[in-house]
Amino acid sequence: MHRLTTTQAANVHVIFVAFETLRKPRDVDALIPAWSLDLKTWQKQVADVIKEQKGRRSLIIIDTTNPLSATEASNLPALLSSFIGPTTSLLAVYHLDVLHRPQGCGHNAYAPAPLTLLKYLATTIFTVHALQHVLACKAARDRSHAEPLFGLEEGTEGVLQGLGANGKQEIVLEMEHRRKSGRGVREWFYLPLQPAPKPGVSSGTASTTHATKIVRSGILLLEDHPQYRTPEQEAEAQAGNGGGTFELGLTEKQRRDREGVVLPYFDAQKGGGDGGRILYDMGSEDDFDEDEDEI
Amino acid sequence: MSTRNRTPAALKPYLRLPSETSLILLTSTLSCTVNWLTPRFIIAAINGSGHGDHTDTQSVPGAREEGSTVILTSWMRNQAYWKTELRRITAGMDMDKVIATGKLAFVDCFTNLTQLAPEKALSEQESRITQAIAKANGAGRRIVLVLENPDILIALALTTTYDLSDFLLRLRNQVHSTVLVCNADLPLVAAATTSQEGMQNTPIEAETAAFLVQQAHAAQYVLGVRELETGAAKDVSGVLRVTRGGAAYSWDDEEDDVEEVKELEALYLIQRDGNAKVFERGTSMI
Numbered sequence: 015m016h017r018l019t020t021t022q023a024a025n026v027h028v029i030f031v032a033f034e035t036l037r038k039p040r041d042v043d044a045l046i047p048a049w050s051l052d053l054k055t056w057q058k059q060v061a062d063v064i065k066e067q068k069g070r071r072s073l074i075i076i077d078t079t080n081p082l083s084a085t086e087a088s089n090l091p092a093l094l095s096s097f098i099g100p101t102t103s104l105l106a107v108y109h110l111d112v113l114h115r116p117q118g119c120g121h122n123a124y125a126p127a128p129l130t131l132l133k134y135l136a137t138t139i140f141t142v143h144a145l146q147h148v149l150a151c152k153a154a155r156d157r158s159h160a161e162p163l164f165g166l167e168e169g170t171e172g173v174l175q176g177l178g179a180n181g182k183q184e185i186v187l188e189m190e191h192r193r194k195s196g197r198g199v200r201e202w203f204y205l206p207l208q209p210a211p212k213p214g215v216s217s218g219t220a221s222t223t224h225a226t227k228i229v230r231s232g233i234l235l236l237e238d239h240p241q242y243r244t245p246e247q248e249a250e251a252q253a254g255n256g257g258g259t260f261e262l263g264l265t266e267k268q269r270r271d272r273e274g275v276v277l278p279y280f281d282a283q284k285g286g287g288d289g290g291r292i293l294y295d296m297g298s299e300d301d302f303d304e305d306e307d308e309i
Numbered sequence: 310m311s312t313r314n315r316t317p318a319a320l321k322p323y324l325r326l327p328s329e330t331s332l333i334l335l336t337s338t339l340s341c342t343v344n345w346l347t348p349r350f351i352i353a354a355i356n357g358s359g360h361g362d363h364t365d366t367q368s369v370p371g372a373r374e375e376g377s378t379v380i381l382t383s384w385m386r387n388q389a390y391w392k393t394e395l396r397r398i399t400a401g402m403d404m405d406k407v408i409a410t411g412k413l414a415f416v417d418c419f420t421n422l423t424q425l426a427p428e429k430a431l432s433e434q435e436s437r438i439t440q441a442i443a444k445a446n447g448a449g450r451r452i453v454l455v456l457e458n459p460d461i462l463i464a465l466a467l468t469t470t471y472d473l474s475d476f477l478l479r480l481r482n483q484v485h486s487t488v489l490v491c492n493a494d495l496p497l498v499a500a501a502t503t504s505q506e507g508m509q510n511t512p513i514e515a516e517t518a519a520f521l522v523q524q525a526h527a528a529q530y531v532l533g534v535r536e537l538e539t540g541a542a543k544d545v546s547g548v549l550r551v552t553r554g555g556a557a558y559s560w561d562d563e564e565d566d567v568e569e570v571k572e573l574e575a576l577y578l579i580q581r582d583g584n585a586k587v588f589e590r591g592t593s594m595i
Contacts (some may be wrong), residue, residue, distance in 0.1 A: 034474070034527045036330040036482055057472050080523065081471050109526050109555075113501045113519040114512075166502050166522070172338035172535025177572055180553040205435045225483050246555065 022208030027072040029063050035077045042075075043268030053086070060097060076106040076210060083114060108132055108230065110141075111166060141188040145204070148186045148297055149241055182207055186236055202236035203293050316349060317587040319575060323551060324353035325453070326377060327460040327486045327529055334554060336493035336521075339538040341547035343490060345579050347457065348391075350488050353572065354379050354453040355412050373508050377451040380441050382416040397570040397583040400493070406510065411448050413465075414441045422465070430467045431476055451485040460491045463516045470520040491521055493533060498522070523582050529553030534577075539571045546579045549587060 031040040033239060038045040044063050046239055048056040064072055074097050076082075098104050110130060142162075151161040163169070164176030230275040236242050264272070296302065316324065327333060333350070337343035340533050344555045357376035381391065392404040407413045416432045425433060438454075462468045463595070468476070480488045500510040501518040510518075525531050534547050551573040577587045 034478070036478065042561070049475055052481075078526070081474075084471055098350070109523070111501050112522050112526070115516050166498055167504070169495070169499075169504075170503070170535065170538075172336060172341065172493050172533050172548075174336060174493055174498065174521070174533055175335075175550075175552040175554070177552065177574060180555065180557045182557065208550055226467075 025070065027063075027067050028062060029072055031060060031074060031075045032075045033076070033078045033081050048076075049081075057093075057121050062096070064099070064102055067101070071101050072103075074104045074213060075101060076104070078112075079106045079108050079128070079132065080112045080114070083108070083132075087124055087128055088122060091135050092126050094132075094135065106132065126300060136240055139190040142177050144176075144181055145186050145241075147176060148182065148236070150286075152276040160242055204236045204239045204242070205309050210282055316353070317577075317585055319573070319587040320346075320349065320585075322348060322570060322571075323326070323530070323532065324355070325345060326354065326453070329485055330481060331485070331486045331529040332524065332527050332554075333488045334524050334531045335488065335490045336531065336533040337490065338535050340536045340541075343532070343534050344394070345398075345546075345577075345583070346532060346534065347455065347488070347490055347551075347584050348394055349585075350411070351379050351381060351395070351420060351455055352399055352402070354455075354488075355407065373472045375450070375568065376412065376446065377453045378412055378414070378445040378448055378454060379453050380416065380438065380445060380484070381455045381457070382418055382438055382441075382459075383460045384418045384456040386447045387417055387419050388415050398574060412443065412450075414445055416441050418459075425467075427467050431462065431472065435476060435479065439483065442480075452483075453488070454484045454487045456480075456487065457490045458492065459489070460517055460520060461555045463469050463520060464513055466513070473520055474523055474527075481538060488529075489524060491524065493521060510534075526555035530554050530558050537576075545576045547577060548574065549577050552559065559564075 027044070028042045029044045029046065031046050031048045033049050035045075036047075041105050046059050046063070051059070053299060065072075078089075079094075082093070086093055087100070094104060094106065098300065110129075114129070147164050154161045165179060166174060167218060169177065176218075184204060184206045187201060187205055189201050191199045193199065240248060310394070324331075335343045335346055346500050354377045383391065388404070393405075395402050395404050404413065404415075404461075408415065416434075416438050418437070420429070442452060442454070456477070458474060462473060463470065472565040477489070496514065497517045498521055499518070532553050533552075535551050536547055537545055537548070551570070551571065553572065557570075575587050576588070576590055577588070580586070
């Protein structure tokens with residue numbers, strides 16, 4: 015299931031255009047119930063809210079573009095682009111598994127699918143995966159097995175979702191970002207959704223997650239995730255050894271011996287600060303000569 | 310009206326009154342119907358999460374103990390069916406009496422379904438359900454809406470996916486929470502899989518699949534029943550799977566104290582008296 019959570023960055027006005035959400039999500043400044051309004055009305059409401067911001071940065075979130083792509087199939091790019099400006103960004107969610115079926119007889123059979131248009135329009139595309147499913151697929155790939163299928167794809171009667179979907183602990187993000195230069199960046203990320211439990215706080219109360227805390231708690235590349243590596247890679251990463259023929263480390267005894275060594279003239283290094291001096295401890299066999307120059 | 314011992318312990322966390330505006334999706338298949346689960350949701354909502362069972366340590370502090378008003382709307386069955394079914398499961402609950410107390414309302418969208426003009430069907434039914442909600446609103450109890458098989462409207466070509474989901478949103482907006490019962494047989498959902506991409510599906514296949522998947526996206530959790538992979542068995546009626554739906558992520562301040570609903574895959578057995586047992590795979594239910 016594909017679903018995005020939002021974080022509110024500092025001083026960004028968040029406008030939520032709801033097609034399937036009834037209650038205002040946390041951190042959202044304006045909720046526009048587009049499901050109950052016609053196209054012109056909610057378009058105007060969004061435009062009005064943006065105008066009110068007078069140049070303050072705003073983020074428009076559309077909770078699903080599937081109904082729009084059915085009713086406004088040919089008009090979709092123009093419609094969405096009309097909101098985007100120098101101070102406005104748009105985050106639109108498209109459910110990949112909701113079947114697209116354009117409505118009306120006026121539909122052009124030769125027009126590209128809405129998803130194709132949306133992907134063409136987008137600067138960044140995030141596809142959300144469940145970690146459990148990604149790991150299971152990788153384990154199968156590593157052993158050259160066929161990758162398992164989940165949810166609807168399982169083809170089991172009565173199964174809508176695979177177990178492990180929509181985990182609240184973590185998700186995997188597949189990112190495709192198009193730079194201005196035209197070069198694309200493709201990367202897979204691991205995103206924990208729960209901050210690490212603080213010491214002294216029971217795990218039960220740690221689940222009181224605030225959306226803004228979530229991202230700070232550490233996004234990392236999927237290939238750096240301990241569970242994604244094979245045990246061999248993991249052991250290698252733990253050892254941190256380049257694989258040379260020398261033993262660069264120390265044994266425990268060597269380390270203790272090294273710590274026990276007292277460097278010569280250690281107190282001199284603490285510094286007397288009065289220039290060069292000769293420090294000499296008289297031994298029992300030394301014969302003190304009064305005639306010699308004073309030390 | 311004792312319901313004690315009639316609700317399997319493993320099911321109790323899922324029968325608690327869910328958070329505001331939430332949707333719970335129950336899916337059924339031809340060989341395994343979810344009919345045994347729907348009445349349990351109705352009874353749990355009417356009686357409140359406490360069930361009068363104070364030893365239930367699982368209940369969250371501050372959990373809503375008081376009951377709700379249930380508005381049961383069926384596109385598949387009439388009131389006589391529900392009367393028998395509720396009496397059987399609760400061992401003696403009289404549906405007519407509960408309706409008289411205002412804790413339950415039944416909206417029959419089944420009986421005249423085929424006699425309605427297609428263009429009027431949806432609006433006529435919506436106004437009847439809205440009336441029932443308005444009537445129940447006066448009582449000051451929370452309202453739980455149970456919708457049984459509105460997906461039949463798509464199969465009868467009385468509506469389309471997006472009209473029906475707007476219809477549901479309008480209704481959901483008026484009540485505390487909604488339980489939606491749908492059929493999820495393979496032919497009804499297969500159109501949504503990638504293997505079917507580019508294939509010409511019939512409108513009913515495509516529309517039903519789109520509707521069902523869309524509702525799963527909007528659902529807080531999905532409870533699906535299906536047949537055992539190995540077919541029918543004497544001591545197992547079917548498999549129950551509970552998964553988190555697409556709306557499991559709605560982080561609201563109010564929801565912070567609500568425990569996360571755990572995923573579950575378990576077997577169940579419906580006995581001749583209507584009693585249900587839910588047990589882990591591999592364990593004996595006795």
